[in-house]
Amino acid sequence: MSSRNPISIEVLEILDAIDRRGSFAKAAEELNKATSAVSYGVQKLEEQLGIALFQRQGRRSVLTPAGQLMLEEGRRILSTTVRLASAAKEVATGWEPRIRVAIESTQACPLFYDILAAFLQQHASIEIDLSECTLNGGWEALDKGRVDLIVGAPGPVPLQKGYRAIPMGTGILVPVIASQHALASQTQDSDQLQAVLPKLRRIILHDTSQADIARSEGLSSGGQNFYVQTIEQKTEAIIAGIGIGHLPRQRIQGLLDKGVLQELDLGVTNNPENFLAWKISNKGKGLQALTQMLAAAHWE
Template sequence: MTLLITLDALQTLDAIERRQSFAAAAEELHRVPSAVSYTINKLEEDLGVALFDRSRRKAELTAIGRLVLEEGRKILKAAEQLTALARQAADGWEVELRICIDSILSCDPIYDLIAAFQRVQPKTEIRLTEEVLGGSWDALCDDRCDLVIGAEGAPPAPGLALHSLGKVKFGFAVAAGHALTELPQPLPASAIQDYPTVIVADSSQRLPVRSAGLLDGRSRIIVPGIEHKMEVQRKGLGVGYLPLHRITQQLAEGQLVLLELDAPRPPTEISAAWRRGNTGKALKWFVDRLKKMHFDTERGILTQNP
């Protein structure tokens, strides 16, 4: 397929319009005026249209010429961006870095990392996604992300590198005024059987689904993420374990109340994980900084190692 409109022709057309004359455009493009005129004449001949109205003293763009110029500038911009991306990739920087954040964490600590990264390499596009339970490992194993932050438990497959961030603590939380708050503690499992347990659905697409904090209740309310679980329990629709760092405000304001069970849920270890062999500079930048950080169980943020 022969292209009738070349980048050179579009650059010439753009220079003429910006400089308001063929001679000035030729000077900018380091060509003789006759070469600029030839380029435009050839383009008009190939397209079979007039791009300039030459009936006047000063050549002006026709309506079609204006259309070609405006759309052509989009092509020139895209060509510039493609050139920059190619050079960026050749230098080892990814065009896009896909970061998966496990639902157990708030995204806020990650935003600070992204802000710092943008000051170093603003050209790399950052794509954030959220997964739940085994869904984080699933996304990494299935190549739907390059880096997982907050993956729970052990990796399900070989070939993955990880850095432990710390442990997340959980508390059994109910809405203020819930009937369970009137019972003596610690509560036996039988005490909660009359109340729905709120469960976060595992978002795995290929790996076997995981479960966490399941309680022996008669019914369950299944929600897509921690935020939904917090809200459902705050409204008193169900009960269950919640990560303590995510509910500090609700506890302080008296919206949620912590109760003690006779079989408390142990803390869950969370990690940053990535595929071995990925040598991208953007991934390395994030990994290097995550290796210097740990999860603060009280404040729920990533802080520098002491």
């Protein structure tokens, strides 16, 4: 066997065509080759590998187990080469192969994923690398070049950073307690609530900022805190009766309607303004197309 790899894109295309069209002659017609050339290509590969790819069954040639493996893996290689060619062409014309997106943990997700799905239908070769951020974490990730786009990051927008920031409206954060919490019955009257508030543990979402000064947002307290990494963890901790905290209304309206959670009347609202932001210096056409779709959405 030659030390040179005998498996070429051309011979993989021949195997694929033979299998799909059912014969060497029809495969040759599709590939615009002579039938003898198709037969020779298969025979040469068999000789170089020292294996049989086809065996005769009556008048038909069918793949051997080794031939079937060659066909299946070969199709994956052909698919990869198609994507590679498309990605290379897009990069050459200003379309980046991957967009890194960070979404704020409190952001309602269904609309966001619907937009991503529509974007990927139009730009199937672009990869999306999605992460979650909280408070200053998104701005820091954008500043350090870890992400290309942040969605739903809370204001204020950092100044003199070269950002393009588009308001996405205000998020509605609701202070809640679990109905099963031992002190829940004492939180429905405003006077009782103020008296019992210092006894209630606060569930706090970690700021994902790594280098900049982290901040927290929500219920202030001199009492005990319980820290979590994600909004899902915060929701579950509150439902379990561990403590209280702010949660985005769009995510928990069903739990409020079912009576699993109760809203706390603190007399103040916490509705931070959220932003869609990216660096002006990023000229990627994929990013431009995605931000246009996100900016046109109705987030409230």
